[in-house]
Amino acid sequence: MTPIPPFLENSRFDWVPVHAGESGDRVFRREDGLAYAKIAEGKRSAELAGERDRLTWLHGRGISAPEVIDWHAEEETACLVMTAIPGVPAVELSGADLLKAWPSMARQLGILHALTADQCPFNRDLPLMFGRAADVVSRNAVNPDFLPDEDKDRPQNELLARVERELPIRLAQETRDKVVCHGDPCMPNFMVDPQTLQCTGLIDLGRLGTADRYADLALMVANAEENWTSADQAERAFAMLFDAMEIAAPDRDRLAFYLRLDPLTWG
Numbered sequence: 001m002t003p004i005p006p007f008l009e010n011s012r013f014d015w016v017p018v019h020a021g022e023s024g025d026r027v028f029r030r031e032d033g034l035a036y037a038k039i040a041e042g043k044r045s046a047e048l049a050g051e052r053d054r055l056t057w058l059h060g061r062g063i064s065a066p067e068v069i070d071w072h073a074e075e076e077t078a079c080l081v082m083t084a085i086p087g088v089p090a091v092e093l094s095g096a097d098l099l100k101a102w103p104s105m106a107r108q109l110g111i112l113h114a115l116t117a118d119q120c121p122f123n124r125d126l127p128l129m130f131g132r133a134a135d136v137v138s139r140n141a142v143n144p145d146f147l148p149d150e151d152k153d154r155p156q157n158e159l160l161a162r163v164e165r166e167l168p169i170r171l172a173q174e175t176r177d178k179v180v181c182h183g184d185p186c187m188p189n190f191m192v193d194p195q196t197l198q199c200t201g202l203i204d205l206g207r208l209g210t211a212d213r214y215a216d217l218a219l220m221v222a223n224a225e226e227n228w229t230s231a232d233q234a235e236r237a238f239a240m241l242f243d244a245m246e247i248a249a250p251d252r253d254r255l256a257f258y259l260r261l262d263p264l265t266w267g
Contacts, residue, residue: 005039005079013032013035015028016030016031026038027039034083035069035084037082040077040078045073045077050206051204052068052071055205057120057122062111063112063115066082066201067082067083069081085191085200085201085203086200087194087199088192089188091188093192095227095233096229098224098233098237099228101190101192101197102241104199105192105199106245108190108201109182109185109220110244112182117178122208122209122210123210124181124208124209125174125178126211126212127171129265132265136264137159142156142267146263146266147263160264163257163260170257173212173214174211178210181211181212182202182205183208184206186219187224189202214254214257215261217250218254218262219258221241224237
């Protein structure tokens with residue numbers, strides 16, 4: 001059983017271990033279901049502090065996201081306590097239900113993208129993210145589980161070089177179309193009311209920052225693929241997403257670029 005940190009154990013609430021996410025953070029749910037605590041160790045503590053700062057900045061800006069309740073930091077361990085967003089993660093929905101929830105999910109992401117980018121103090125633009133990818137590749141630390149099957153056996157330097165060749169055109173596009181991005185708009189990070197099938201909010205905002213909106217759109221489209229049970233569902237969701245974003249002619253090459261970059265940035 002995952003041990004409960006002293007600063008949670010000594011609170012007036014009981015806390016139940018939920019899971020350890022891909023980041024390695026430990027997550028606990030408060031007994032009343034109204035709050036969560038995320039525990040990070042080592043260098044992840046600084047990243048958790050970044051998530052705290054992003055949630056604090058988002059508060060009051062019309063985005064349904066967790067609110068910071070408390071923060072603890074001791075040596076190399078940090079704990080972020082935040083309010084819970086009601087509902088279930090969209091990843092738990094059937095394809096048919098996800099399609100019904102999809103328009104409200106697109107609207108929620110669109111509200112985030114509509115925030116004034118110049119006022120956002122957090123950056124995740126291409127120079128930063130490519131630099132992160134170069135660092136991950138230099139350490140041979142790309143997680144193969146994040147790569148598509150056709151790339152799993154390719155040298156990591158080759159994967160990075162493929163991205164680098166497209167940088168000039170993608171940097172120009174980002175300059176024209178930079179918004180406040182979620183950074184990881186995958187299905188587990190959209191919460192949905194299972195009765196109304198309306199999106200209730202966004203979670204896991206530790207990667208929020210200004211970037212090309214296509215960085216978000218690519219991840220949202222790709223991550224939903226496992227939920228669809230037919231090509232028709234996928235095509236309808238794709239059309240609904242870009243209609244909601246008022247993008248008449250989606251740039252599929254631009255989407256593909258961000259899907260090639262993202263797996264290289266997680267090591």
